[in-house]
Amino acid sequence: MPYIPHTEKDRECLLKAVGAEKIDDLIAVPENARLKGELKLPKGLTEQELTKALKKKAARNSTVEDYASFLGAGAYNHYIPAVVDSVISRSEFYTSYTPYQPEISQGTLQAIFEYQTIVCQLTGMDVANASLYDGASAVAEAALMARRITGRDKVLLSAALHPEYRETVRSYLHGAGNHVSEVMYCTEAGTTLPEALDAALDKDTACLVIQYPNFFGSVEDLKALADAAHAKGALIVAVTNEAVSFGLLASPGSLGADIAVGDNQSFGNTLSYGGPYLGFMATKTEFIRQMPGRIVGETVDRDGKRAFCLTFSTREQHIRRERATSNICTNHGLCALAASVHMVSLGEVGLRRLALLNLSKAEYLKKALANVSGVEVAFSSPTFNEFTIKISKAPEEVLKGLLKKKVMGGLALKRFYPEMNTKEEMDSFVDALSKISG
């Protein structure tokens, strides 16, 4: 039997040691609860057969390399240097548990401490946690956190926040009475509408949630929005799910964010059909006791040597139970390690260069597409590495036409995304689109 090491002799020996004749004598389950018959599952496979079966499944998928892919919208196809998988494949990292025993978990602990620091540096915040599940659930946790801090109920979401993130917030807050409403975006600029904000912000508002850059790819004027929220005593939650933008754009912290959340998938984590990704959260020192998730801190050991351990555990479910800041236990530690390795390998120069490359490619494509007849850049605001276009023909039909030319053009609500795309790919995309759209 795979992965079960006992020989027949071992089994007999163990049974004897526990004073049982057969395994059934040991199973302390009342007869009326026992499964009658056997599980109806496919017969076990050899490793070779299994590999073949999974390769067959994989072959029924088309990868972002089989096509020229211009898909983004919360999942980004960046090149992942080989060093990332090499490090996260070290089984001392991936086969260990949450570092409850610090003396034999210093590797994980120091790596998380470094990751927390990097998240603080990128977001311009004081403190960060070890990770959350993904960007969407991180926004939900931030909304709950803002409610605890302010003692207010209402959560305001920009309508230019990723729709699946908005849906996640609504589901999470269902149990806490909901109180979620949305602020319209300006159909011309593609950014959150300041006038709509004035009407929506009031003394019951716990926080305003702004995606930066937003779902349409537009870069919001975060500072102005933060000022408006703060004027009403509300917190501002900044959401970034294209973390490469941190290499170019002013940090959320420097623009007034109280809580910065989002997804660091862009660094070191494969697309993998949507997960696992890497939720992050950073905030100001004063709010730390309301922050959910694991936190690693520096301390010393008995000999006074630098050491790291999990800290502020009294916020967490295993100590505080129903009064915990969150129910989160397992997080996305290995994804955080992957992101760290990628960012560390890039360094500051590399990160800035990568961000500039993304901006440049998006600008190149944006200009080229704007020249295609029947295509119009949807919004006037500046963008980072994805943008929205309007096409005169039905988008679904256009996308189908593009697929025939081996281009994944985006999905309805047309989100386009470059960097991995060579100039050649972008040119052929423009060419294909002009033939279909023209």
Next chain:
Amino acid sequence: MNDNGIKGLLLDEPLIFERSSVGRMGVAPAEFDIPEADPKGLLPAGLLRDRIDGFPEVSEMDAVRHYTRLSQWNFGVDSGFYPLGSCTMKYNPKVNEALCRLPGLSMIHPYEPEELVQGALELMYELEEYLAEISGMDAVTLQPSAGAHGELCGLLMMAAYFKDKGKARTKIIIPDTAHGTNPASSHLAGFKVVPVKSEGKGALSVDAIKAVMDEDTAGLMVTNPNTIGLFEKNIKEIAKVVHSKGGFLYCDGANLNALMGLVNLGSIGVDVIQFNLHKTFSTPHGGGGPGSGPVGVKKALEPFLPAPRVKKSRGKYSLEYDRPKSIGRLKAFYGNFSIMVRAYAYIRRMGGEGLKRASETAILNANYIKERLKDTYHLAYNEPCMHESVFSDKNLLGHGVTTLDVAKRLIDYGFHPPTVYFPLVVHGAIMIEPTETETKETMDRFVEAMKAIAEEARTNPELLKNAPTKTKVRRVDETRAAREPVLRWVKK
């Protein structure tokens, strides 16, 4: 104990920031094949960032050495025996790691058109079917990211069900032996927690549930086998009590490793269960994640499952978004797909027979350790256990030695400590879960170490008090970490 060769190369390693040199780069991004844009011309000055002060800048090799050294201070399942109760630290098969990295499974975008990801959807559909079969549930969602996320999902569905029936329920019953996530998830889902005490033998009594179950209570959340490692013998009768008041029986599936092929949870009255793929289904714990926490439900709750769901029609797979009664979604996209691939590979490799054998062997191994240690350590409940058993430090307290000391001393013997001080109902608990993937020889070595430590506690308790001594750092001052928080590196 023979010290020869036990202490390895425990070299120091600074923080990555302390290894930095301004301007150094490891892996350069791609070359520009298009004109370089001028950010100043495209974005307002206030939105462009300054330098990222202190950001790490190292060579590729230095990055590799840094992380390699860190890894050497870690203890994983691949390093040695890891009997962490309730966490099911079984072997993480290497073939699973290879398979989830196949480009056809790792390089697919969640928004690709359905016709381009039929293989992925098929895998998810089949995994849902397998999990339904293993648990006896009618439908499964793969969306939740972890066990606690799955709990929240299940509880939100229960809440939505009662709201839909026109009468919201406000309470949920949780035994005192439960994992901390149960009450935390319940609170998040809007329920008030009604605690119940377990009886003398660590089990729930029908009467205790009867006394609190009413029509304002959404149901009972029970871990089975419970955290003492015992099967809840009255589960069927308890389910009847819960159902008679219109409630649901939620089973925390964290301990499913004891039940595969042995118990059909659906047929004994369970209505909702979350699966921890990173426990029972062999996916790695990653130093704290990512895991995956699918949820199975009976028919009554099916309409409330998160959207989208994977559907199959005439051999074609698709995602169904239009689900009016759904609780919505708990994350972006569809779940932790690459973890699903690993769990799928595990189930296919094992087959039904293999899974049953895994559970049987997990039980056999746990009982073996229980039998061999029960004369040395105080056994909390002397009953045949399922996949784990719970001891305590009761016999050692006279020597001024506690559970924590035993745990730390085990490290010096080369073992990861068991789960300690949980469940809370056993004072000074030591919770041991060997799993089915360990050999008799490994368990014997562990038992011998545990016995030697008990002996040391009597003859030389200082050895325990000073442990561990063979690790990168010695006992860590956790109080100081909380009192004088240093939560990030800051450039001096």
